[in-house]
Amino acid sequence: MTAPATDLRQAALADPLRPAFHFTSPAGWLNDPNGVAQHDGVFHLFYQYNPLAAEHHRIRWGHAISTDLVRWHDRPIALSPSDGGPDADGCWSGVLVDDNGTPTIVYSGNSAATPTQTACVARSDTSLDRWQKEPGNPVIAAPPAGYNVTGFRDHCVWRENGAWRQLIGSGLHGRGGCAFLYESDDLIRWRELGPLIIGDASALPENDDAWPGTMWECVDFFRFTPDGTSAPPDARTHDPHLLIFSAWHEDVTRHSLIVRGTYRDDRFDAHAYQRLDLGGRHAYAPQTFADESGRRVLWSWMQEARPAQAQHAAGWSGAMAIPRRLWLDDTLTVRQEPVAELAMLREAPLAFEPHGAGFAASSVQAEAELSVDLPDAGAVQIDVFATDDEAEQTVITLRRSPSTIEVSVDRSRSSLDDNVDASPHRGEVPGAGATIDVRILLDHSSLEVFVDGIALTTRVYPTRADATGIRVEPSHGATVRDVKGWHLARAEARDRTPEPGAESHAASRHHDPRHRARSGT
Template sequence: MTHDLTLTPGTSVAEGLAERAHRDPHRPRFHFTAPGGWLNDPNGLTHWRGVYHLFYQYNPFAPAHGNIHWGHATSTDLVRWTDEPIALAPGLDGPDRDGCWSGVLVDDGGVPTIVYSGRHAGHELPCVARGSADLRSWTKDEANPVIAAAPEGVDVTAFRDHCVWREGAVWRQLIGSGIRGVGGTAFLYESDDLRTWRYVGPLLTGTAAQNPGEPDWTGTTWECVDLFRLGDSESGNADATDVLVFSAWDEGTTHHSLYWTGRYQGDAFTPTAVHRLDYGGRYFYAPQSTRDEHGRRIMFGWLQEGRTDDANARAGWCGVMSLPRIVTLGSDGGLHQAPAPELTRLRRDHVAVPARRLNASYTRLYDVRGDQLDLEISLRLAPAATARLVLRETPDGAERTVVEVNRTHDGAGGTLRLHRETSSLDPTVDTEPRYGALPMGPDGRVELRVLVDHSALEIFANGHPLSARVYPTRPDQAVGVGVGADGDVALDRFDAWQMASAFTAGPRPLWP
C-alpha cells in the first residue's frame, strides 16, 4: 500500500497531515474534526464552569486507528471549537502503553477526574487521571489500573469503555463487555473513591443469537455504554424513563448504536424495548452524552468514514464528530433528537422556497445550492405518497444523493430512506442505502431538518436521525438541490441557509 505524502518544502510529516486535511474538499467545515490524523469516539463530554469540553480518541501521527491519545477541544456555544493541548498520551510503559481508550469525566468533589480504558498487551483495563481546574493538565494515578481484570469466572469478549456516576454515597460504573456464547452486556461496579471497585454483576445482558444481521441486532459486545434518565427530572421521578445506550460490536466490526428504554433500579435494568439510535447504522457510533448546566441532555457520536484506508491516508485525516444533539423523550416512547439550537448562529444567506404541491416532475431549486447547507422543510404526505429531496447533485445528474420520505397506504406511518447509490462515481466508496421507520400523525406531516457539510450528512425527520457520508467525485460541481414527489405531497415550507465554517482559515496544529 502506498500513500501520497507529498509535502510543502520545509514541513514535517505531522504538519503535512494537517495541510492535506485542510485541502481535502470532503472535509466538513462546521462539524468538529481533529486537526489531522485519526478521530473516533467522543470522550469525557462535560459542561464545566460554563465551558463545553469535548475529548476524543485521537491519533496525531496518521489517519489510522493506532497510537490512541485523548484529543481535547473547548467551546462556549457548541458551535465554534478551540483546540486544546492533548489530555492523555500513551505511557512509555504501564497499563496504557498501547493507547488511552474511551472513557468519561466526572467531578470528584471539585476535582475533574477521568476514568478511561488503558490498553496494554491486547487488553483494556480501567485507569484514572486527575485534572487541573481548567482541564488542561492531567496526572495519571499510580494505582492504575484500578480494576485488575474482568470479572472472575466469566468468559468475556471484551472489557472496555466506561459510564460513571455518583449515586448517593458511592460511585457506580458500567463497563462495556460481552459474555461469550450469550451476548453483549454492561458490568456494574461500585466504589467509595473511584480507585477501589467492587463487582456487582451484569446490569443487563443481550441475546446475540436473536436477529443477527438485522439493524437492531444487539451484537456480541456492548461498547461505549451510557446510562441516563429522561423525564421531569433526573431524580427518582416515577414517570421518568431510563435509557441505556450501547454500540453493538462483533469480532472487530462496528455495527450500530442502539438503546434500551426501561427502568434502572437497584442493581438491574428492566428493559421495555430496544430501539435504533440512528438509522445511519455505523455512521453514528460510540455516542456519549452529558447533562449541561442548562439541564439539557446533549449527545455526540462518531461519524465513521465510508471510503478506503488509502483514500483516508491521502486525505491526511479520518473521522468526524456529529453535530451536538439535544435528546428528549418522544411521544412514541423513544428518543427525540434534534441539532442543538446554537448551530443556527452559523446560518447565512437565507432563501425561502415558495409553498407548493409537489408532483412526479423533478424541480431543481436553482436558488438553493451548496455543500454547506442547513435546510428546514415541512411536508404533508397523503397515504401512499413519496417525497424526495435531492442533494449534492452535479449539473448532469450523474452524481446525486436522495432523501426519500414515504407514507404507507393505510396512512399509519412511513419510512425515511437515504439513497446513496448515485452519490459517487467512485466504485470504492460505500453507497449502500440507509432507512428506518418514520412515525407520523394522521395528517401525514413530516418535519425535516437536513444538514449538509461536504461529506457529512445528518438528517432529522420528526425527531428520528439518519447520519451518513457521501463522496462525490466532482465535489465542486455536486452542489445542486431539488425536490420531487410521487402522489399527493404538499410542500408547506422550505427554508435554506448557507452555513459558515466553524474554524478559522488555514491548517490547525496537530499538537496545540
C-alpha cells in the first residue's frame, strides 16, 4: 500500500488523542467509508485516503480487511488518480458490487476539467488487491440534461429484477437535494430514469438539526424484510425502504438523515425523516451493507473538531465510527448499536466506586453500560474525560420531560484548547420506557453514546493527562439500577508499514471543491 512518510506515521502514533480501537488510516487523511462489504467471509473497508498529508487532497481509495470487524489489516491502495483521466484530481466515494463473480467498484472521478464529478468503474480479480479501471471511463459523464444541479457524486448500486440500478447523489438549485436513478445491463451503459426523490430545502430552517440541505452526498438505499434482515431495494415488495444521505450545503458538511418510505414506479415516496446520529457531522458520509447473515451494518466518518493546523501537526485526520448494526423497531424507528464483535476487545472491568449519589471510574479507552430508571423530570449526568477539579470534562445528560427523553452533550469544558469546536449536541429519544439502557464508548478523542438505540457521536480533545474520569450522578428521582464497563484493548497494529514499490509522487494542487468542508473548519 502507499504508506505515509515515516515522520507522518510517527507523529500519528505519538498523538495521545489518536483513537486506539476505532479504524484510522496509517496516517494522513481519512474520510468517507467506501465499498463496505463482506466477500467470501472477509469484511472489506475501502476509504477515502490521502497518505501524504492530513488534508483532503487528490484522494485515493485505501483498503483494509478483517474477519471480525474489529481488527483490520492494510491492503494495497485500490485506486489512485490517473493523470489526464476523469479522476485526475481524486478517486472519490463509491461502492463495491459483485458482477457475476467479478468484484467491481463504481466511484466518482474528480477532475478540474469537468464541472461536476463523473461516474467511473474499476474491476479486480478475486484478490480485491489489483484493480483495472474501465478504459471508457467515465461511464456517466454528466448529470441528466435539463437539471440545474448543486452537485453530482457518490453512488449506490444494486441488482433489481435482472438489471443493475444506481443512485447518484445530487441537488437542484432552488429546490433541494435529490438522488438520480439509472439502470444498466452491464454497469457501463446507463439509462436515465429521472430523480428517485427530490427534497425540499425550504421545509425547515437552515439551522435545524434535521434540515435536508441543498445537495445529498453518500446516498444509500436498502430495505428491511419481514424477518428483520435487510436486502437491496425491490419495488415489487411492500417492505419498508430506507434512504440515507448526508446533507451538504455550499461546501459545508451538515449531518446525515434517514428517510423511510415507499419505493414503486421508479420513485421513492417519503413517509418520515429521522436524524441518523444526534452528533451531526461527526457521523457523516454513512455507507451500509448486508453481511452474510442479512445484518445491516453501518459505517460512518467521524470528522475532526480541531483546526486544520492541529490535524497537520498530529499527522493524521479522521476515523471511522464503530461499525453498527441497524434495525427497524415496531414503531418504524431506525435504531443502532455497536456490532456484537466489539465485545472481543473487553479487558479488565472498570472499577466503578461510589461517588456522591452515583459512581465513578477512570479510563479514556473503554466501554460503559448503564441501566437507568428515569421518572418525569428525572435526570442523569455522566461526566467523561473529566479532571477531578472539573477544569476539563465532557458532560452527557439524560433528562425526561412529560413528553420525551432528551440526550445532550455539553462540550463547553471538554478542552482547555480554545481552538476546538465546543458546540453542544442534543436530541430526543423516541419510544423510551421507564427504564433506559445507555452504552458509552470512549476512545481518547471520540465519544459515542447510545440511548435505547439512538446514537450520538462526537469528538473532544482534552489537554490534561488526568482528564480520565467517568462520573455518573442521578438526580430528581432518577436511579442507576446497574453500571458496568470494561477497558477496551487497542485494535490498531503499531507496525503498519509501506509495501515495496509504494507510490511517493507529490500531488498537484488543483482546486478541490470539498477541501474546505473536509478539513473540518
